[in-house]
Amino acid sequence: MSLMHRRNRLPPPQPEPIRRIEAGPWAIELLPGCAYATRYVATQASIGFAFDSQCGLHAIGSDRVHPFEAMPNGLAFVPVGCDVFSESPQGGEYLRILRTDGVALEGERAFNNRIDSPAIALAHRMRNALLQASAQDDWESWALGLAERVTGHERLPAPPPGSITGRRMRLLDEFIDAGLAGPLGVPAMAALLGLSEGYFIRAFKLATGKSPHSYLIDRRLAKARTLMTDTSARLTEIALACGFNSQAHMTTLFRQRLGVSPAQLRGHSRS
Known part of the structure; x- marks a missing residue:
């Protein structure tokens, strides 16, 4: 199927922008799905949520680079001081939450791919609000709710045979x-x-x-x-x-x- 007719040609659209809002002590960003390559040492802890599945290479809190295949709807946490390297040829839409008041987020161990139903609901609500702001948005409550979901995280058990890896x-x-x-x-x-x-x-x-x-x-x-x-x-x-x-x-x-x-x-x- 052709996706364009000559009489309907329009100027080439621009990629979706990074959407960001600051609310109280929180900074919330919605990163569009696109290729990326990043390397840094985290100066502050951050909470992440991957809306899409993706694959690439990463080394999170380690000097060893490994291939990764991230699941959709996965909650992630990067503690302060964590050495981060990650790259993906395709990427995926990603929500990132930081505190801007110097108060440290709880948690000492980096993790990703955590499937957590309350976190999924909160992250999708925050994405909707970043795409279309509303007077009823409750950013501080949502950010605090996600922060509570990363507290006390333990290592996930190995997936059972026949699971969706x-x-x-x-x-x-x-x-x-x-x-x-x-x-x-x-x-x-x-x-x-x-x-x-x-x-x-x-x-x-x-x-x-x-x-x-x-x-x-x-x-x-x-x-x-x-x-x-x-x-x-x-x-x-x-x-x-x-x-x-x-x-x-x-x-x-x-x-x-x-x-x-x-x-x-x-x-x-x-x-």
Whole structure:
């Protein structure tokens, strides 16, 4: 499917910006999904939340660089003084929370990929508010709530056999992205991993905090956002290319999941 007609050519959109807000002692940033490479020693602790699965190389609190495959909806923590190296050719949308008043966040051990239902709800609420500000936003309460979720974290146990690992998540993402324009469902995803549908649904929810159906909607929305910023295609074309029934269907899910319409989000990217 062509995503552009000559009579509808528009100036090339700009990538989504980094969105940042300061509220009381907190600084909250929403980093867009894109390739990155960073190396630093943390001068202050930070809380992170990865909305998307991603892969790359990292060395967190270590002098050994390892490949990583991060799960979606994963909570992370970087303590003060931690040596951080991380790079990814694709990256993923990421929420970062810092204190700006010099008060140290609790926690001494770096971690990532922690699936925590309250943290998922808070992070998605904060993303929505960063995309579309509201008078009812409660930034300090949300940031404090996420800070409480990183307190007392212990090392995660090894995943049980048949679980959705980072490698399996990457296979799923590739399979989903290749078939987004058409119908996709649990039977096909479970078959890809050689799992029964019932086991796949349970394992997926345990690994990501979301159902396969909900995750599939997230991938459709993520692809639509990429096309909105990387192309000048019409929203109707983008909706069909991402597997939505119509532009209206896509708009409804944008409002439900992100708190903003596609037109508003594209307008913000061009401003």
